[in-house]
Amino acid sequence: MTLLEVQDLTTEFRTEDGIVRAVDGVSFHVVRGETLGLVGESGSGKSVTSLCIMRLLQGTSARTTRGRILFEGEDLLKKDESGMRHIRGNQISMIFQEPMTSLNPVLTVGFQIIEALKIHEGLTDAEASEKAVELLRMVGIPSPDRRVKEFPHRLSGGMRQRVMIAMALSCSPKLLIADEPTTALDVTVQAQILDLMRRLKIELGMSILLITHDLGVIAGMAHRVAVMYAGQIVEVASADDIFNAPLHPYTEGLLYSIPTLDTPRGKLHVIEGTVPDPIHMPPGCRFHPRCAEASPRCRLQMPHLIHLGDRSVACLKYANGGTGEASAQ
């Protein structure tokens, strides 16, 4: 039932100041039909992970040094470029953060939608145009037969994101990677787009890998959640468990920093400190400089994901069969 399985993925960027390991030993899987939320702060490696899955990092200084990306049992990292082109847009699609700049300004909306249809489904121009109208109708764009002939500058941000979704779903992919799909939109439009994604996911029976830093979006969409910090996965659990009983101190901190209606007015809670410099990662647990529960051992030993029932966490607190290391001090 597993659609996508990422194992021990490690991707490095060569920079002038040294090697930046943006993704460090990341493992997770996406089951058919589920939505997995990938949460983390900016720079935690979420987007690089998604671009790795699509193999869209060629032409940059990025190099995937370790790991496997199994999609329906096949390792995408071993595929050649033409094999990957057959996967992209056809089996795995992607929508991006910036709907305002993700459409080509000099081409009509229709032209941009039919490109993928012609390649992957072998449709003729006429068939593809017809399907483009249908797709625009499916994503809730009014008078789609006219909109296909328009240029993107005539559409609002929300409409453009709908067009992007139509493009991404044109070939009925099995997996949709949504990289911060609603971050650039205002709140009412956000809700509409998320609604649309939820509806289409059920209609088309696809899986979604939802990348975001917005826990509100995760709460409404995801079945399971993987939390990333400084290039590593620190906790994976069902959405209920993440929100009701977080294990990792970082997850706790993230949840605690969301203001709720019953929080008393005053200062917002923040996680002290900042994300570590990717070239000089702290030894041991990468979160220890900001962790209230850090013990001396956290400075020396890097925690690995350990499985506790159907969830997993990378924290030394739980390293000895659940005995809190910090409390043992």
Add this chain to the structure above:
Amino acid sequence: MRAIEPTRSAVDEAAAPERQRFKVWRRLMRNPSGVAGMVIMGIFLLVAVAGPYLVKADPAAQDLPLRLQGPSSAHPFGTDQLGRDILTRVVYGTRISVQVGALVLFVAVTIGVPLGAIAGYTGGWVDEVIMRITDIFLSFPSIVLAMAISVVLGKGIYNAMLAVGLVWWPWYTRLVRGQILSLKQSDFIRAVESQGLSPFRIVWHHLLPNTLATITVQASLDVGYAILATAGLSFIGLGAQPPTPELGSMVAEGRQYLTTSWWVPMLPGLAIFFTVMGVNLFGDALRDAMDPREIGR
């Protein structure tokens, strides 16, 4: 409400694609030097197309007894050292100049644009090789290189055009490569890459249309220089051969009469001057009108 809604958006709809073009046109018409350039260019294009109907004479017909006659009603531009009617020759020369502008740019754009696109999009060693060849071409003074190439190709006006085109393409390679380099970082290119489009489709369907405005403006600015360079080759005897009525060679052949019969070199020279100036004024105005930062206003 319901009845009005579709009508209004249908009107908007029809206006949408034209609006951008219309805006460029309106901005062009607001610029006096652009209008002047267009008028001059229009006159020359008209002369080039309708030339054989405007002047009946054969541009090579000699009338030795009537050598070096000053402008008169029979010969408004006078006659040259072989008694040929200079107006007729200028009209035919204009036809050649228009061909020169078109052919030189055709050669330069056909070679330069694809190379620039390949270099910019592919990157790596392909980019290195293409750009170093470009550098070699650009490191020679272009007129010297054009001379060398037209010597190799042999004399004649078409070879001269080809020679100028062959030294001109590196500018387009550089221009297009730079554009592609910045465009390929854009979100919409990442989006089409994530759809599994082939590099050829990405470059041809998605990147090049975005560079079209820049290429058009550059080409319109270059037409004048192309005419000038080809006239220069003819002037030093490498381009058009007698009795071809090419403006540059007419200036060259007539220059010894400058002090005694000024009209022989001067009038073809002025024809070159006005053509080039018209094209350049138009090109400058077009560049201003198509500037994307200005268009939104």
